[in-house]
Amino acid sequence: MSALAAVRARVAAAWASDIAWSFRQSRVTMAAALVTLLLVGGAVLAPWIAPTDPFDPAQVDLMNAEIPPLWSAEGDARFVLGTDVQGRDMLSAILYGGRISIAVGAAAVAFAMLLGVTLGLVSGYLGGRVDAAIMRIADVQLSFPSILVALLVHGILRGLLPASSREALSVYVLIIAIGLADWVQFARTVRSRTLVERDREYVQAARIIGRGPAAIMRAHILPNVMSPVLVIACISLATAILTEASLSFLGVGVPATQPSLGTLIRIGNNYLFSGQWWMTVFPSITLAVLVLAVNILGDWLRDALNPLLR
Amino acid sequence: MAEPARMARAPGPLLRVENLTRYFDVSPPLLNRVFEGKGRLYVRAVDGVSFEIDAGETFSLVGESGCGKSTVARLVVGLYQPTRGTIDFEGVDLGSAKARAANPQMQARMQMIFQDPYASLNPRWRVGDIIAEPIRFRRILSGRAAIAERVGALLRQVGLGANDAERYPHEFSGGQRQRISIARALAGEPEFLVCDEPTSALDVSVQAQILNLMKDLQRRLGLTYLFISHNLAVVYHVSSKVGVMYLGRLVEWSETKTLFARPRHPYTRMLLDAIPDLAMSGRARTPVAGEVPSPLNPPSGCSFHPRCPWANERCKSERPEAQRVPGGGAVACHAVEEGRLPEGPAVAPPAIA
Numbered sequence: 001m002s003a004l005a006a007v008r009a010r011v012a013a014a015w016a017s018d019i020a021w022s023f024r025q026s027r028v029t030m031a032a033a034l035v036t037l038l039l040v041g042g043a044v045l046a047p048w049i050a051p052t053d054p055f056d057p058a059q060v061d062l063m064n065a066e067i068p069p070l071w072s073a074e075g076d077a078r079f080v081l082g083t084d085v086q087g088r089d090m091l092s093a094i095l096y097g098g099r100i101s102i103a104v105g106a107a108a109v110a111f112a113m114l115l116g117v118t119l120g121l122v123s124g125y126l127g128g129r130v131d132a133a134i135m136r137i138a139d140v141q142l143s144f145p146s147i148l149v150a151l152l153v154h155g156i157l158r159g160l161l162p163a164s165s166r167e168a169l170s171v172y173v174l175i176i177a178i179g180l181a182d183w184v185q186f187a188r189t190v191r192s193r194t195l196v197e198r199d200r201e202y203v204q205a206a207r208i209i210g211r212g213p214a215a216i217m218r219a220h221i222l223p224n225v226m227s228p229v230l231v232i233a234c235i236s237l238a239t240a241i242l243t244e245a246s247l248s249f250l251g252v253g254v255p256a257t258q259p260s261l262g263t264l265i266r267i268g269n270n271y272l273f274s275g276q277w278w279m280t281v282f283p284s285i286t287l288a289v290l291v292l293a294v295n296i297l298g299d300w301l302r303d304a305l306n307p308l309l310r
Numbered sequence: 311m312a313e314p315a316r317m318a319r320a321p322g323p324l325l326r327v328e329n330l331t332r333y334f335d336v337s338p339p340l341l342n343r344v345f346e347g348k349g350r351l352y353v354r355a356v357d358g359v360s361f362e363i364d365a366g367e368t369f370s371l372v373g374e375s376g377c378g379k380s381t382v383a384r385l386v387v388g389l390y391q392p393t394r395g396t397i398d399f400e401g402v403d404l405g406s407a408k409a410r411a412a413n414p415q416m417q418a419r420m421q422m423i424f425q426d427p428y429a430s431l432n433p434r435w436r437v438g439d440i441i442a443e444p445i446r447f448r449r450i451l452s453g454r455a456a457i458a459e460r461v462g463a464l465l466r467q468v469g470l471g472a473n474d475a476e477r478y479p480h481e482f483s484g485g486q487r488q489r490i491s492i493a494r495a496l497a498g499e500p501e502f503l504v505c506d507e508p509t510s511a512l513d514v515s516v517q518a519q520i521l522n523l524m525k526d527l528q529r530r531l532g533l534t535y536l537f538i539s540h541n542l543a544v545v546y547h548v549s550s551k552v553g554v555m556y557l558g559r560l561v562e563w564s565e566t567k568t569l570f571a572r573p574r575h576p577y578t579r580m581l582l583d584a585i586p587d588l589a590m591s592g593r594a595r596t597p598v599a600g601e602v603p604s605p606l607n608p609p610s611g612c613s614f615h616p617r618c619p620w621a622n623e624r625c626k627s628e629r630p631e632a633q634r635v636p637g638g639g640a641v642a643c644h645a646v647e648e649g650r651l652p653e654g655p656a657v658a659p660p661a662i663a
Contacts, residue, residue, distance in 0.1 A: 118455045201430035208422050223434035
């Protein structure tokens with residue numbers, strides 16, 4: 001009973017906090033949160049809520065190919081958003097595709113964050129040559145568009161892998177490629193914050209106690225540099241999903257047997273001029289709305305965590 | 311909890327600093343040096359400082375902002391490495407990073423209390439974890455309960471409550487935070503505490519509380535302090551010896567009573583003269599005249615000569631070395647050595663203000 005009351009009190013306190021307040025102030029943010037929740041929820045729950053499994057050949061019937069959406073004259077009640085040329089239900093394909101897009105995006109951001117935060121901490125705390133080396137690499141990489149870096153890394157990694165395991169590992173290759181293309185802004189932000197924290201007296205106190213650089217970076221500085229990292233992670237998620245879609249659209253992403261949103265757009269694009277517009281428009285709208293909503297959430301988080309802007 | 315057995319102390323001072331020097335390289339980048347013909351540039355933050363501190367006493371360093379007193383504090387605890395000179399802690403030289411790393415048991419016996427109580431505690435850590443850090447890291451105690459009990463005892467020792475361990479630093483006032491800093495310093499069971507202006511960021515009423523706490527702890531735990539301050543009243547109340555720094559050099563040091571009663575160096579006289587006269591004895595106050603020159607390019611000879619009313623040609627060309635004076639202490643001044651100074655002003659002991 002008291003435990004329940006304690007939980008209730010914590011929820012009430014969280015709801016009354018500044019961040020929750022700024023959330024409630026903005027209808028756009030609440031709408032974006034709702035849309036994100038719906039899309040991510042749909043993607044996560046795809047195996048349970050999708051009408052069919054588009055990856056299961058047994059459930060796909062070529063006879064159902066190229067059916068337009070429900071509301072047009074030849075629509076079919078079984079396929080709300082129509083079907084593609086192989087007879088796959090577009091709604092199911094989008095739910096499953098979003099699942100892959102979001103998973104790859106989130107994993108890539110996590111990888112970029114791990115790499116960027118570590119290098120940024122090391123660079124800012126140790127300074128000197130280590131700092132110069134890491135930051136010059138970052139500068140050089142930043143002078144290329146990240147999609148080019150991702151393409152390059154993707155090409156190299158695929159070239160290194162044996163042909164037999166290329167398909168199976170393609171998702172992981174994609175995650176590493178996008179992550180390597182995206183670590184720079186994490187590293188830069190963390191480095192600049194670390195430079196400030198490094199000279200503060202609590203860090204000096206830890207040094208006098210005798211703690212080593214690794215322990216000071218992890219236990220003392222890291223918790224104090226994390227809040228901008230969360231904002232960047234949120235905004236990067238949108239970028240990473242887009243990068244994945246771009247790579248898949250260019251045909252170097254996930255295989256067509258497991259289409260992500262980008263793959264769906266690419267495949268559908270071939271049929272756009274022959275009138276089957278729904279095959280590419282619906283995945284495109286889903287992607288655009290998802291990226292927009294995540295971006296709005298990221299912007300809100302940035303403003304909410306920055307007391308100077310409030 | 312029983313105090314740990316102290317090592318048998320070698321005879322001689324606890325800390326002996328000899329010719330301590332630290333330059334900071336602020337040269338322009340290589341390309342500017344090559345193409346604009348600019349030379350290397352060093353800030354001579356500390357330039358040949360020597361002093362010693364006996365166990366159980368409080369040695370204070372005073373001086374204006376930028377005179378290098380905080381740099382001396384950071385050199386002693388090893389946050390900076392000296393450019394030259396030795397730091398001899400109970401016979402063990404800690405004057406280089408290598409020597410410090412090789413003697414963790416010596417490093418463990420010193421701790422520091424910082425000036426800014428808002429920056430010296432990690433805002434993301436609970437007070438209990440902050441205080442327990444030295445205990446955990448040095449494995450002084452093991453086990454949650456034992457550590458929590460020790461943290462509670464330390465908090466009570468500095469005048470806070472044991473249940474404050476659960477709170478975060480931002481929930482405390484400046485004076486309370488400084489108490490937490492002191493508790494953290496004591497957690498490592500040090501013998502030697504370096505206090506870098508521990509009260510200058512605090513309200514006057516709180517300053518006295520913190521100073522009394524520090525004196526009380528010194529008496530109970532037998533601590534030795536190196537106390538850095540620009541506040542002469544505070545220094546008078548806490549120290550047994552005082553050193554006066556000017557532009558990276560120690561110009562005079564002496565027993566506190568002697569220094570305040572009979573200041574010898576012209577700079578010391580100028581500082582003491584500037585103390586507000588709360589007793590209203592009618593003493594004429596001379597404000598501190600002139601500004602501290604840049605440590606990038608200190609004046610030749612005695613660095614105080616541009617501001618010194620008694621400076622002569624020798625002062626401008628020859629750097630005075632510290633000379634022992636009768637009655638203990640040392641002064642680095644040609645005028646004192648030559649006896650061409652009038653007797654110093656008799657100054658009443660300053661009140662804490």
